């Protein structure tokens with residue numbers, strides 16, 4: 624029906640229902656139907672939520688304290704593993720030969736320094752956050768510059784599709800992968816590489832600890848008393864069963880003769896072995912997402928159009944961290960051209 628055919632009061636009523644709204648990205652003013660809660664700006668492409676209001680997070684301090692407490696516990700555990708390993712293994716490797724001792728000391732120092740420094744970088748470096756902006760203050764935004772960007776109502780910042788607000792960190796994180804409780808920090812564009820390097824370093828260290836624990840246990844394990852094996856003269860499965868039973872008994876008897884050093888070595892082996900399995904699974908998963916051009920969050924939210932499976936993604940990730948950091952920032956051109964409001 625043409626507007627000319629409508630009674631005058633009807634036109635006035637429908638105009639009164641429309642609301643004026645401002646695009647947070649470019650400041651463009653638009654008349655929208657009052658029912659519309661979300662609109663996408665036709666100029667810059669930013670998505671504005673009409674009902675959104677500035678929000679404050681009250682429990683942020685407690686979450687920060689909890690995360691930092693967990694990081695301290697983990698740091699103490701890493702230090703315990705390093706000190707316990709040094710105390711348990713050193714007398715044994717130096718008793719084998721001086722060369723063995725010096726070699727072991729060098730490897731231990733390199734791995735300990737690398738793991739601790741990469742852990743600190745991943746835990747305390749900023750994961751990367753979008754620049755500060757004020758609502759509608761983008762005079763230089765050009766057509767399509769903020770395509771599908773939304774606005775964070777906690778920190779008043781623009782969010783690309785791969786930027787998310789983390790309530791534990793209380794900030795928006797560029798290329799957010801996940802919030803990792805073990806480093807008490809988000810994994811994002813600013814520290815993703817350090818996180819991956821930390822995983823690699825931790826895996827190499829735990830493999831080395833397990834090998835050294837087994838090697839040292841081999842040297843100090845009390846001799847097995849298997850004299851009873853001689854009485855066996857059965858055959859087949861009965862013989863096999865009795866033999867394994869006797870071996871288990873002999874190992875258990877000799878375990879009771881182990882020193883404290885031996886028990887610490889057993890503990891180091893079990894903890895480092897189980898830790899390395901978890902870390903290897905995590906690393907493989909992370910490398911797969913990078914190869915796919917995704918983050919963990921874009922994977923779980925099924926944003927399948929984020930990237931292509933390509934080895935270049937891995938090379939770019941390790942070769943040039945600034946590539947992934949700058950890719951999702953809005954592009955502000957130096958051009959003075961301004962659009963009509």
Ligand SMILES: [Zn+2]
Nearest residue numbers: 646649664667
């Ligand atoms: Zn706009």
Ligand SMILES: [Zn+2]
Nearest residue numbers: 775778788795
């Ligand atoms: Zn935010």
Ligand SMILES: [Zn+2]
Nearest residue numbers: 789792802809
């Ligand atoms: Zn976080």
